[in-house]
Amino acid sequence: MKKKVAIIGGGIVGASAAYYLSSLPGGNQLSVTLFDDGSGQATKAAAGIISPWLSKRRNQQWYQLAKDGATTLMTLARRANLSTDIYDQTGTIITRTNEKDLHDLYVLAQERHEDAPDMGDVELLTAADVKERIPLLTNPQPGIYVSGGARIDGEALVTNLLKQAERVNLSVKHERVSFDKQGNILSSTGTHKFDNVIIAAGPWLNELLKPLGIKAAVRPQKGQLIELAVPNYESQENMPVLMPEGERDFIPFGNGKLIVGATHDDEAGFNLTATPEATQDLLGSARQFADYLTEDSITRTKVGTRAYTPDFAPFFGRLNNYPKLLVASGLGASGLTTGPLIGRLLAGTLIYGGTPDWSNYEKPLTNYLS
Numbered sequence: 001m002k003k004k005v006a007i008i009g010g011g012i013v014g015a016s017a018a019y020y021l022s023s024l025p026g027g028n029q030l031s032v033t034l035f036d037d038g039s040g041q042a043t044k045a046a047a048g049i050i051s052p053w054l055s056k057r058r059n060q061q062w063y064q065l066a067k068d069g070a071t072t073l074m075t076l077a078r079r080a081n082l083s084t085d086i087y088d089q090t091g092t093i094i095t096r097t098n099e100k101d102l103h104d105l106y107v108l109a110q111e112r113h114e115d116a117p118d119m120g121d122v123e124l125l126t127a128a129d130v131k132e133r134i135p136l137l138t139n140p141q142p143g144i145y146v147s148g149g150a151r152i153d154g155e156a157l158v159t160n161l162l163k164q165a166e167r168v169n170l171s172v173k174h175e176r177v178s179f180d181k182q183g184n185i186l187s188s189t190g191t192h193k194f195d196n197v198i199i200a201a202g203p204w205l206n207e208l209l210k211p212l213g214i215k216a217a218v219r220p221q222k223g224q225l226i227e228l229a230v231p232n233y234e235s236q237e238n239m240p241v242l243m244p245e246g247e248r249d250f251i252p253f254g255n256g257k258l259i260v261g262a263t264h265d266d267e268a269g270f271n272l273t274a275t276p277e278a279t280q281d282l283l284g285s286a287r288q289f290a291d292y293l294t295e296d297s298i299t300r301t302k303v304g305t306r307a308y309t310p311d312f313a314p315f316f317g318r319l320n321n322y323p324k325l326l327v328a329s330g331l332g333a334s335g336l337t338t339g340p341l342i343g344r345l346l347a348g349t350l351i352y353g354g355t356p357d358w359s360n361y362e363k364p365l366t367n368y369l370s
């Protein structure tokens with residue numbers, strides 16, 4: 001009989017795990033059911049950037065995970081035959097106003113390149129060079145171009161991965177589920193026993209683990225972004241992503257679509273209402289770089305809930321007291337970068353067994369679960 005596996009959560013972790021469970025050797029011996037109610041999903045709200053190499057975060061394990069995550073995505077894009085609407089290596093430009101900061105970042109880029117060839121080419125650009133690569137800008141600043149950087153449409157990615165897995169061994173149920181005290185899944189159709197469960201529920205992890213007596217150090221953070229129409233630039237599909245100082249990024253998606261995001265609201269909990277204040281704030285940031293944008297340029301607003309841990313790092317692995325359950329959460333603001341690798345690691349350990357040592361990627365699970 002086929003081994004029965006469930007996945008709770010169809011964001012980037014759950015969808016990547018499902019994809020690898022359907023495509024890694026041995027995966028076809030499994031029958032996989034994914035439960036997802038989709039509400040608040042960070043992945044669907046995120047139109048993101050993959051460019052971890054110049055991050056100044058000191059957490060070495062996070063850097064290793066994000067760097068290998070970016071490489072995993074490059075391989076996944078080829079393997080899953082993803083179109084450039086979903087994933088495109090357009091490169092990223094990181095700008096700085098202060099000359100010394102720019103120089104320091106360039107030195108860091110060259111150092112990091114030695115251990116991360118997938119960064120691709122690194123170039124120091126003047127403001128005029130930046131304008132040439134991103135003609136949308138009216139107020140360009142000098143920056144560093146990294147050719148390995150990419151942009152990614154989170155919603156389109158998970159939709160594509162789930163569709164591919166459904167052709168092999170996956171069945172998707174669009175509903176909210178919970179656990180009983182024994183770790184069985186309770187759904188609208190009753191109680192279900194699975195041989196293994198991957199819990200990829202983002203910030204809703206605490207609620208799910210409550211019946212098992214486990215508390216997760218994960219909190220929700222609201223994130224909002226805006227989509228704008230820039231019709232004058234319809235034909236320029238391959239512009240790099242712009243990452244200026246601060247938290248606001250500028251993502252040209254081609255076909256006249258521009259995305260600017262995102263906000264980081266720690267007070268709003270699981271609230272999914274787009275606020276006019278956040279929209280104005282994002283528009284203000286966008287106008288610093290392209291002063292012709294107006295409220296009328298906004299075509300869509302998206303909101304999602306990120307999951308954060310106290311040390312801002314993700315965690316994943318097998319639960320000590322419930323070894324048939326595997327968990328991943330806390331991907332924060334870089335989950336599109338780290339999620340596919342986490343999904344692949346979890347799928348691999350489920351197919352091939354064993355307790356792998358992931359200490360180069362993360363701290364012990366007991367740091368996050370009690």
Ligand SMILES: Cc1cc2nc3c(=O)[nH]c(=O)nc-3n(C[C@H](O)[C@H](O)[C@H](O)COP(=O)(O)OP(=O)(O)OC[C@H]3O[C@@H](n4cnc5c(N)ncnc54)[C@H](O)[C@@H]3O)c2cc1C
Nearest residue numbers: 009011012013038042043048049177202223334335336337
């Ligand atoms: C606005 C915004 C912009 C972002 N930009 C970037 C970026 O540029 N680069 C980057 O790398 N990252 C970015 N991120 C972060 C990234 O999107 C997240 O870290 C990542 O998507 C989290 O993936 P996940 O699979 O862990 O969780 P999610 O995508 O949140 O998925 C969890 C899923 O589980 C479901 N679920 C939960 N509980 C249950 C239950 N009991 N039953 C059924 N289903 C359940 C939820 O409904 C949800 O669909 C951004 C996030 C936001 C919000």
